[in-house]
Amino acid sequence: MLLRRCETAGDTPLLLIDGAVLSARDLADRAGRSAARLAKAGIELGDRVALLCGNRLEFFDMLLGTIWLGAIAVPINRAARGAQLQHILANSGARLLVLEADVAQAMAYVPSADLALEAIWVLPARGEDALPKTAGEWALIPVPEPGVPRESAPTGPAHTAMIIYTSGTTGPSKGVCCPQAQFFWWGLNSIDVLEIEAEDVLLTTLPLFHVNALGAFFQALLSGSRLVVMDRFSASGFSAALARHGATVTYLLGAMVSILLATPDQPDDAAHRVRRALAPGVPAQFHAAFAGRYGMALIDGYGATESNFVIGGGDPLPGCMGQVRPGYEAIVADEDDNPLPDGTPGELLLRAGHPHAFAAGYHEMPSQTAASWRNLWLHTGDRVWRDAEGRFYFMDRIKDAIRRRGENISAFEVEQVLLSHPAIAIAAVYPVPSEHGEDEVMASLVLREGMALSPEALLDFCQPRMTYFSVPRYLRFADTLPTTENGKVQKFRLRDMGVTPDAWDREAAGYQVARAVRAVAG
Template sequence: MLLHKTVGEVLRNTMEAFPNNEAYVYPENNVRKTYAEFNHETDELAKAFIGMGIAKGEHIAIWSDNKREWLLSQFASGKMGAVLVTVNTNYQEKELEYLLQQSDSTTLILGEEFKGTSYINIIQKICPELMNSKKGDIQSEKLPQFKRVIVMSENDYPGIYKWSELVEFAEQVTNEELEDRFQSLDPGDVINIQYTSGTTGFPKGVMLTHNNVVNNAQLVGEYIHLTEHDRLCIPVPFFHCFGCVMSTLASVLRGATMVVLKQFEPGLVLQTVQDEKCTALQGVPTMFIAELNHPGFGKFELSSLRTGIMAGSICPIEVMKKVINDMGAREITICYGQTESSPVITQTSTDDLIEKRVSTVGKPHPNVEVKIIDPVTGDEVKDGTPGELCARGYLIMKGYYNNPEATHAAIDHEGWLHTGDIAVMDEDGYIDITGRIKDMVIRGGENIYPREVEEFLYEHPQIQDVQVVGIPDEKYGEELMAWVILKEGASVTEEELRAYCKGKISYHKIPKYIQFTDEYPMTASGKIQKFRLRELSQAHLVK
């Protein structure tokens, strides 16, 4: 049954049920707060936002790694109705300027820096008026809606509020005023705008409602049997749905403890799971690969691990097996979806047969319709036939912010979201994602799905990770190129890899080009950027 609650109501309900449970832990800072304390903190921050003059429906952009202030802002905005606009931590000047303009954000909450990039310098370049502005009264030529900047620190910067200054604004607002705002919110309201990665064209702002994210988080938590006794290690970034829906919101809905890492580092994840006795762990495949291949992996005590989620991109079968067998996360599940679907469409179940759990993305969630269509004709295809996956239901976004044309291109007149992903459904209703429509390689008239080749190469004992892309070819139209990361200390040649393939997969699926590498171009959320790999492949062959 679907819930009809706001994000703020979710936290209040959990506080009433489990006031003394640890709500969140930041082991790097030794900060621990109960649900009663977390609820109070977010009430005060919600009052501060109201005291600053932030109206219901106003857009607040937030730009930092997984700091405590990010977590508080998520649930405070959920209580007073401002729309949280999440900003990719990797953004630079032009990207941030575009987002602030396109989203009509009035407020920016930011960390001071991220991995050597000064966020303060960037916002000062975008908004030079900041240097001479009164706090809260910015008059920007480029950003006409933009009024205020808040930094997650106690350092002084011209025109920018320090975090502690929010206390004064909270003191100006009564509990009754907060309650009036809280009660005015509707679960159908947009509460979050997340910008897609923008691999083609400009990023689009996905508008998600309380109903979208609350119900998706509820189902995700149910599938991994998350309870008030669980401790979920969260190394995935908050700015993505994996962080702020499938991790933080799912935990709060179930009364679980959020054990938060500000940034991903494989050794720190393993140490945290051990020290905090985490029962669940989230991550994209590249994160789990890095953890499994950490030189000290065998020294960590991971016996507390039971469950978690691997998602964010296609999950290699061999990696799933190792997470279950070597890490001991015997109930780990795979999720599939995208930001436009809040994000999860399908998920494996903890009691699925092991073959289904490692080789598929499961079945559609309850209250979600799925169909697989021929992308050319639009007709549904038979079981076992590849086609584009489409989804419909409560989880579909309200649309792209200020972009009706893109919204109509993504969601058809019957309400179906066209994902752009190629999927196959078996006779039992389990779905396998075989790639993106644009990733499919057509070699001499043969359709090749890179994932099939990747899965085969993953079985090679010397290979840690592999990504396959198509590149232009005069004779066949396209050829395959494999980018291979070898395990530490391993040594294998291109010729040996091709010999390994012969007689085991079709000749036309054997990569013509093989390039060894130490890393892949990645998004901040840990997704491999295949479009960049294609660009690098072509540049490499031109040399």
Template sequence: MIVDEETALATTVSGLLRMQAEADPDRPFVVAPGGERWSYGRVHAESERIAGGLAAMGVRRGDHVVMMLPNDLPFLLTWFALARLGAVEVPVNPAFRGASLEYPVVHSDATVAIVDSRYLDRFAALGGRLGAVERLVVVGATDVAVPGVSIVDIDVLVGDSPEAEPTPEDLLAILYTSGTTGHPKGVMKSHRCAVHWGLNYRRYMNVGRDDVNLLFPPLYHAMSQFLGVMPALLTGSAVAIASGFSASRFWDECREYGVTLFNFTGGVLSFLWKQPARPDDRDNPVTRALGVPIPNDLYPGFETRFGLTLLPCFGTSESSVVCYSAPGEVRPGSSGRPIPEYAVAIADDEGKLVGPGDKGEILTRPKHPDAMMRGYYKQPELTAKVLRDLWYHTGDMGYLDADGYLFFVDRRKDAIRRRGENISSFEIERVVNVHPRVLESAAVGIPSSHGEEEVKLAVVALPGETLDADDLWAYCEAELPAFMVPRYLEIRASLPRTPTERVQKFVLREEGLHSGVQDRITSNKEAAR
């Protein structure tokens, strides 16, 4: 069923699932990795069982519960179960271990953790550093013991579903950011906020009942939860879960599962584009894809080759997606235009709003209640800082053109200042990535002995290709202004990335200059010391 906006905003995530299950219990909802298909009715029944079992364990409305599960069906079932209880999900990256795992587990004040058995040894390794966690619910067989913590198999949970429902204002999630700048921040989201995300996506992506959205971004990320599952709940459409992103298998998965749309970020498009061309590239059911970045050099070739429409956007985990693009109105290089539900502005370094064409920090704010984050968990000072002057300060740099299109320039922290010039790392990367033997690149600023910074460029070659530093410098000299040509060059096997495929530039900055970095102004190109 298509849920109208008024009804949707008056209910919860679990309420929407129940509505779809009651309206059409046999309607397909989830395709799990491997192809197993679950209907709305079956997902609802299983999530109710888990909710009842967790309630019998003592999980209550408002309790914080860590989830460390891979991209698979149990994640969604547990997500719905926690939403049904009014408990707060704290999803954790399954790659975390040691201190990176300890931080969200302890900082979130979680009392229960739901963990895939493959990751249980990481909790055991933390010993007494689990904060308030007293119980572990395990998905899959295990013989691992965690001292001082009771362990329960999720398959044996039994109990009656609670009669009371959560409210749309209740907290749904604390989503820890991917940590591109250091310690993750816990973004607090309500049920109603999740519904706003889904309603806007449904409207501007024109989602219908026959759509299938491919969820290859991690399920613990807002992109899959709020731009994947939520629009499906509002339309009665379906999602297909992929265990992860694979450029070589991507289009075959789309064909197998009948995927009609997907969301992306990071280097996904470039990875797909640089796969060897196949005669059946256009033979797929996908009609549209939403995300960023969309490199200018992929227009219009990507759309022609794969037979779909690319729709750029702009958003953050804190704010929601505040700019969308309409088919036929895409302006290459832009992130679309602000949608009526949000205001978007550009501010200078003093916080004053600037006009069209002037670059500055991108600001946004909602026009409806509870349509963006409540704040950062246990970080009131930082919350006040980013929400000052009645705007959310994104930390992204950009400008609005005369027609209202938003153009992203760079992350504020990633902009490079060299010899009096402001340099966009994004612009350097855009040019270098066109090189015929380059898979991807990342530019960062390295402190200079003369003050300000020098440009360090990390580059990854296409599979089967080799890169030469002198050739790359010559290419940059021909394609970039002199002040943007990198002084330092590092040819790497891969770039450090977050699970959502964003490059962790802080890692490249922290690595600094080492034996693998070459210096352009050193006459014999010895490694920089």
């Protein structure tokens, strides 16, 4: 795809990031040089290279260089910590980790046992030159200089380009094996839904370890347009950034829309060229208000890391994901995978007609792969319904996952951290409603007999061991929790209870979560 862009529009701007303006030829040259650097370090075809890095040019250098070499990139959420980071590195079998200096100390909590890591390369923090030399037992090496450009490896559409980790639901995070063709089709589907043309300027503030922002890059690559990558989302500077860069298309998450609407009106809110924003999961009641104030249409849709942008377009209504895209199939099914009639809620099942348009499965997790791709359908774990015109509507997640401020949170992984505290006997983590239209994290806990624990002390324990957005907002200490006859906690009863009067609210208490990275939603 990159070489094709070089042939058709090689000198036109493709990527604007960190103040640099780069064409396809520039990126191809940088990818070849980065691939040479990796090859000199012993990285070979099929090896995994993990990236713990924010929105900066070096991310693209390492990502494209890795794929150019025929190795596999593993972009990791920059907020990953503790057991979650350990699991991702172990499961992926990454031989090399590239990270930024300001997150390097996260490795102090990651023991080397069971990891294939042979080296950790460190990038300087923004605006700084000093580099740490160690993190716990790990030695940190400055990223070597690029080498002489080398030719790209002879890979094809089925070759795995990236392993992208989704949040665990009933178990640890799963690494989704994404072939090169998946990003091709993701780009084309998005171009069609968003009506992107070569003259467009795309702007994303979303993190590059998410498939949303990665998809925006392939939209620009395939359409002949350009992509502006911002460091982070800022509600106060949102419209100004769009105007400054001449953006015509942008990308939002549901929580970002509600946050923008909650800010005071400004005379320049609509003083930009953006005509539409890809904004999945925005409640119907926000569409008209947002379009009236910010002057852009919100485009819904459905896409998962395991699938593609499979639902979108078809004259959707506010709060509706749209219709299934050409080349794909989607049904609403019961627990036995039987199609349900229109208007009846069930699980969304997907199928692709294009080769390698979907992920190939979960890395080193054959049983989970078989469960999700059973009966020739990808099982999304999402509950939806379809109307008589073929439009799909999202209801909720069947999976035991929580979505907060655009981030997927594994209840299982949060529970594992809580249960590792010596004072906690039982922990149940579940979503409760947020004022921003998504979820907040709540935990109900039973302490070990004779033990005492303050909410503040527990969150102090949690912070270095989990992503900042996973730290529970609400804590409830109880003598017992509702369970089944075999002792399993009945989370549905806890969810139905919601935020109870005896729950401790860290925001009301003024407890501050230290954000090791900037939040997606500011």
